[in-house]
Amino acid sequence: MKSVTDTDQGQVLIVEDDVATQRRLARLLAEQAGDDAGMAIAGDIDAAKAQCAERLPDLALVDIGLPDGCGIELIAWLHASHPQVVTVVVSTWGDEETVLAALQAGATGYLLKERDDVELSLALQSIRRGGAPIDPFVAKRILALLPAPPHAKNAAKPRKATEPSGAGLSDRELDILSLVACGHSNRQIAELTALSRLTIESYTKNIYRKLAVNSRTAAVFEAKARRLLR
Amino acid sequence: MRRRPPALLAAWLLAILAIGTLHAQQRPGVVTIDRAEAVPAGWHDDTPPTTGWTPVTLPDDWSARWPHHDGVVWYRLHWNQADAAHPVGLLVNEVRMAGEVYVNGSLIHRDPHLVEPLSRSWIKPQYFLLDKPLLHAGDNTLTVRVSGLADYQPGLGVALVGDPRAAYAQYHVGWRMRFQLQLYNQAIYLAMGLMFLVLWLFRRRDTIYGWFAASTAFTAVFEWNNIAPSTWPFASTDVFQSWNMVSYIAASVSLGVFLLRFCRQRWPRTEAALWIYTGATVLCALFAPHLLGTWRFKLALPAVVLYYAIPLAFIAYTVRHRQPERVALAICLLIPLPANVHDVLRFFEVIHDRMYVSGLTSPLTLLGMSVVLAYRFAAAMRRIEAFNVELRHEVDAATSSLAGTLARQHALELDHTRIGERLHLVRDLHDGFGGSLVGAIVTLEQSPPTPETARTIATLKELRDDLRLVIDTTTHEQLTDLAGLLAPLLHRWDQRLDMAGIDGRWRLDALEGLRLGATRSLDLLRFLQEALTNVLKHSGASRVDVAVRRLGGHLHVEVRDDGRGFDPATRKTGGAGLASLHARATRLGGHLSLDAAPTRGVAARLDFPLAT
Numbered sequence: 055m056k057s058v059t060d061t062d063q064g065q066v067l068i069v070e071d072d073v074a075t076q077r078r079l080a081r082l083l084a085e086q087a088g089d090d091a092g093m094a095i096a097g098d099i100d101a102a103k104a105q106c107a108e109r110l111p112d113l114a115l116v117d118i119g120l121p122d123g124c125g126i127e128l129i130a131w132l133h134a135s136h137p138q139v140v141t142v143v144v145s146t147w148g149d150e151e152t153v154l155a156a157l158q159a160g161a162t163g164y165l166l167k168e169r170d171d172v173e174l175s176l177a178l179q180s181i182r183r184g185g186a187p188i189d190p191f192v193a194k195r196i197l198a199l200l201p202a203p204p205h206a207k208n209a210a211k212p213r214k215a216t217e218p219s220g221a222g223l224s225d226r227e228l229d230i231l232s233l234v235a236c237g238h239s240n241r242q243i244a245e246l247t248a249l250s251r252l253t254i255e256s257y258t259k260n261i262y263r264k265l266a267v268n269s270r271t272a273a274v275f276e277a278k279a280r281r282l283l284r
Numbered sequence: 285m286r287r288r289p290p291a292l293l294a295a296w297l298l299a300i301l302a303i304g305t306l307h308a309q310q311r312p313g314v315v316t317i318d319r320a321e322a323v324p325a326g327w328h329d330d331t332p333p334t335t336g337w338t339p340v341t342l343p344d345d346w347s348a349r350w351p352h353h354d355g356v357v358w359y360r361l362h363w364n365q366a367d368a369a370h371p372v373g374l375l376v377n378e379v380r381m382a383g384e385v386y387v388n389g390s391l392i393h394r395d396p397h398l399v400e401p402l403s404r405s406w407i408k409p410q411y412f413l414l415d416k417p418l419l420h421a422g423d424n425t426l427t428v429r430v431s432g433l434a435d436y437q438p439g440l441g442v443a444l445v446g447d448p449r450a451a452y453a454q455y456h457v458g459w460r461m462r463f464q465l466q467l468y469n470q471a472i473y474l475a476m477g478l479m480f481l482v483l484w485l486f487r488r489r490d491t492i493y494g495w496f497a498a499s500t501a502f503t504a505v506f507e508w509n510n511i512a513p514s515t516w517p518f519a520s521t522d523v524f525q526s527w528n529m530v531s532y533i534a535a536s537v538s539l540g541v542f543l544l545r546f547c548r549q550r551w552p553r554t555e556a557a558l559w560i561y562t563g564a565t566v567l568c569a570l571f572a573p574h575l576l577g578t579w580r581f582k583l584a585l586p587a588v589v590l591y592y593a594i595p596l597a598f599i600a601y602t603v604r605h606r607q608p609e610r611v612a613l614a615i616c617l618l619i620p621l622p623a624n625v626h627d628v629l630r631f632f633e634v635i636h637d638r639m640y641v642s643g644l645t646s647p648l649t650l651l652g653m654s655v656v657l658a659y660r661f662a663a664a665m666r667r668i669e670a671f672n673v674e675l676r677h678e679v680d681a682a683t684s685s686l687a688g689t690l691a692r693q694h695a696l697e698l699d700h701t702r703i704g705e706r707l708h709l710v711r712d713l714h715d716g717f718g719g720s721l722v723g724a725i726v727t728l729e730q731s732p733p734t735p736e737t738a739r740t741i742a743t744l745k746e747l748r749d750d751l752r753l754v755i756d757t758t759t760h761e762q763l764t765d766l767a768g769l770l771a772p773l774l775h776r777w778d779q780r781l782d783m784a785g786i787d788g789r790w791r792l793d794a795l796e797g798l799r800l801g802a803t804r805s806l807d808l809l810r811f812l813q814e815a816l817t818n819v820l821k822h823s824g825a826s827r828v829d830v831a832v833r834r835l836g837g838h839l840h841v842e843v844r845d846d847g848r849g850f851d852p853a854t855r856k857t858g859g860a861g862l863a864s865l866h867a868r869a870t871r872l873g874g875h876l877s878l879d880a881a882p883t884r885g886v887a888a889r890l891d892f893p894l895a896t
Contacts, residue, residue: 149714168718
C-alpha cells in the first residue's frame with residue numbers, strides 16, 4: 055500500500071483559509087504519505103499562486119470559499135496554466151452545482167469536509183493512487199449534462215468498451231456513471247463490470263478530465279462564435 | 285324516371301280537357317240562350333234603338349265586330365215560355381263590364397256605375413226569379429244594356445232560363461267558382477304573404493322568404509281583379525287594369541327571383557332586365573294607363589312567358605340537381621300547370637270558357653310552397669340548434685381544459701416557488717449551520733480526547749448525518765424517485781460499513797418511479813440511517829442485509845444483521861435507538877417489528893402503506 059502512495063504525488067498544496075481544516079487535511083495527508091511528504095499551505099488564492107511559482111505542487115486541494123475569491127477560479131487557473139497538477143476541490147457539503155462547476159473548471163476530484171476522517175482518508179488515498187471518488191448525485195448530474203442519454207446496455211449492436219460515445223465518454227465510462235447513479239455499491243459495480251475498484255476510480259478520473267476538456271472546448275467555441283457575431 | 289315526363293304530360297292534358305268539359309254540362313229543365321241580336325248605342329242612350337240590330341252568338345265580345353266602340357251595346361234575347369203559371373229562374377252569366385237587365389221591357393237590375401268608372405259586374409253571375417205578370421206565356425224578351433270598353437272584352441255571356449231550382453243551382457256553382465273561391469284565395473294569399481313578410485322582416489338575410497312574400501302579395505293584388513265589384517281605389521277601368529297588369533308582372537318577376545334564390549342562384553343581368561321591365565310597366569300605369577290597357581296582352585306576354593317558363597326551368601334544374609326541398613317545391617309548381625295553361629288560353633281567347641280555373645289549384649300550390657319553406661326554416665333552425673349544442677360542448681370542453689391548464693400551471697408555479705424557497709433554506713442551512721457544525725466537529729477532534737468530547741463529537745456527528753439527509757431529500761426530492769433518494773445513503777453507508785469490516789448488501793425492489801414526498805422520504809431515510817447506525821455501533825456484526833421493496837400498496841423495509849443481538853424481553857441493548865425507530869415507524873403510519881435474540885442478530889422490519 056505504502057509503495058503506491060509514495061510513488062505518486064509528492065508535493066501537495068493545501069489552499070484553505072480555516073486553520074482547523076488546514077490542520078486536519080495536513081494530518082490526514084501525513085498519516086498516509088508519512089513525514090517525507092512535501093506540503094505547502096496557502097490561505098488564499100494569491101498565496102496559492104505564489105506557492106505555485108515557488109514550487110509547483112503535484113496535488114492541490116482547493117477550498118471553495120476563500121477570502122479573496124472562489125476556489126473554482128484557482129482551479130481554472132491551475133488547469134489552464136499547469137495542467138499537470140491534479141486539483142481536487144474541497145467543499146463542506148458538496149452540493150452538485152459547486153462540485154460540477156469545479157469539475158468543469160478542471161478539478162479531477164472532490165472532498166467533502168462533512169465526512170469522517172476515515173472517509174476523507176480513503177478518498178485521499180484513492181486520489182493519490184490516481185483515482186477519483188464519485189457519488190450518485192454527481193454521477194446523475196454528469197449524465198444529465200451529456201447530449202444523449204446513454205443506452206449502451208440497450209443498444210442493438212454492442213460497442214467496444216473503449217469506443218467513444220456521447221461527449222467523448224466511452225461506453226464503459228457511461229456504464230460506470232449509470233451504475234453509480236443507480237446507487238450500486240462499489241463492490242456491486244466491481245462485480246458487474248469485472249473491474250477492480252482502483253480501475254473503476256481511474257475511469258472516474260478520466261470522466262472528470264473529459265468533462266473539463268469538453269466544457270473548455272465548448273467555452274472556446276462559444277467565445278469564437280461571439281466574436282464572429284460582433 | 286326518364287319515362288315519367290311524358291306520362292305526366294299526358295295526365296295534364298287530360299286534366300285540361302276535364303276542366304274544359306266541367307262547365308259544358310247542362311242541367312235538365314234549363315234552356316241556354318246563346319242566340320241574340322245586338323246594336324251599339326251611346327253612353328247615355330236610355331232606350332234601345334229600333335234599327336241596326338245584328339244577330340250574334342253568345343258569349344259575345346263586341347270588340348271583334350265594333351273594334352273601337354266604347355259605350356253601350358244593347359242585347360236582345362228571346363225565349364218561348366210554354367206556361368207562365370209557374371215562376372222561372374233566369375241566369376245572366378256574365379255582363380262585361382256593367383249593365384241593366386230588362387225583361388219584357390221592365391228593368392229588373394241595374395249596376396251602380398254605367399259610365400266610367402264602370403261597375404265590374406262580370407265577376408259573378410246574376411240570378412233572377414221571374415213570375416207573372418212580368419213573365420208571359422209564349423215569347424219573352426230579355427234585354428241587356430251593356431256598358432263596356434273595347435279594350436276589355438266587352439259583351440255578354442249566355443243566359444239560362446228554366447226551372448228555378450236548376451237555374452239557381454247553376455248560378456250557385458258559377459258564383460262559388462268564380463267569386464267565392466277567388467275570395468278565399470285572396471284571403472289565403474294575403475295571409476301567407478303577410479306571414480312570410482314578417483318572417484323575412486325578422487330574418488332579412490333569408491331573402492327567399494322576402495321574395496316569396498312579394499310574389500304572394502303581388503299575386504293577391506292581381507287576383508283582386510277577380511273579385512273587385514268596382515274600380516276602387518282607381519278612377520277608371522283603364523287605371524285599374526293597368527295596375528292589375530303591373531301586379532301580375534311584379535308577381536311573375538318575384539316568383540322568378542324567389543326560385544333563383546331557392547336554387548342559390550343569382551343572375552344579376554337577367555334580374556336587372558326584369559326589374560327594368562317591371563319599372564317600365566309601372567311608369568306606363570302611372571302616366572299612360574290607357575296605353576297599357578290597350579296593349580296589355582302584348583305587354584304582359586313576357587310576364588306570362590316568365591310566369592310559366594321559370595317554374596319549368598326550375599323543374600328542369602331540379603331534375604338535374606336533385607335535392608329533397610327542391611323536388612318538393614317542383615311538385616308544388618307542377619300541380620297548377622294544367623289549370624294555368626287553361627287560363628292563359630282563356631286569357632288570349634284561344635278557348636272560350638267562362639271562367640279562370642287557376643283559382644282551384646293555386647291555394648294548393650301556395651300551401652305546398654309554404655310547407656316547403658316552413659320545412660326549410662325548421663331545418664335551418666335544427667341545424668342552428670345542433671350547432672349550438674355542439675358549440676356549447678366545445679366551449680365547455682375548452683373551458684374545462686383551460687381551467688385544468690391554469691390549475692396545473694398554478695400548481696406548477698406554487699411547486700416552483702416552494703422548491704425555490706426550500707432550496708434557499710437548505711443553502712442557508714449548509715452554508716451557515718452546516719459549516720459551523722462541521723467546523724465544531726473538526727475543532728473538537730483536534731482537542732485532547734476525553735470521554736466528554738467523544739460524546740459531544742458523536743452527538744454532533746449524528747446531527748451532521750441527519751442534516752445530510754435533510755439536505756439530500758430537500759434538494760433532490762423533486763428530481764428523483766425513492767431509489768434515487770436512497771442511492772447516496774446506500775453509497776455512503778457502503779463505504780462506512782466497508783471500513784468497519786462489515787459486508788453490506790443492498791436489495792431494492794420495484795422502487796422505480798415511486799415517490800413518497802419529502803417528509804415521508806426523510807422519515808424513511810432517517811429510519812434506515814438509525815438502523816444502520818445501530819448495526820455499526822452495537823451489533824458487532826460481520827454482515828448486514830438491507831432490503832427495501834414495494835409489495836402491492838405497501839413498502840417493506842428490512843435491516844438484518846448477524847451480530848450479537850439482544851434479548852427482546854429485557855431490551856438491554858435496545859435503548860434510545862430502538863425508541864427512535866418506533867417513532868419513525870409510527871410517523872410513517874406503519875409498524876415496526878423487531879426479530880431479535882441473543883447471538884442471532886437483529887432484524888428490524890418496517891411495513892407501511894404507500895397511500896397516505
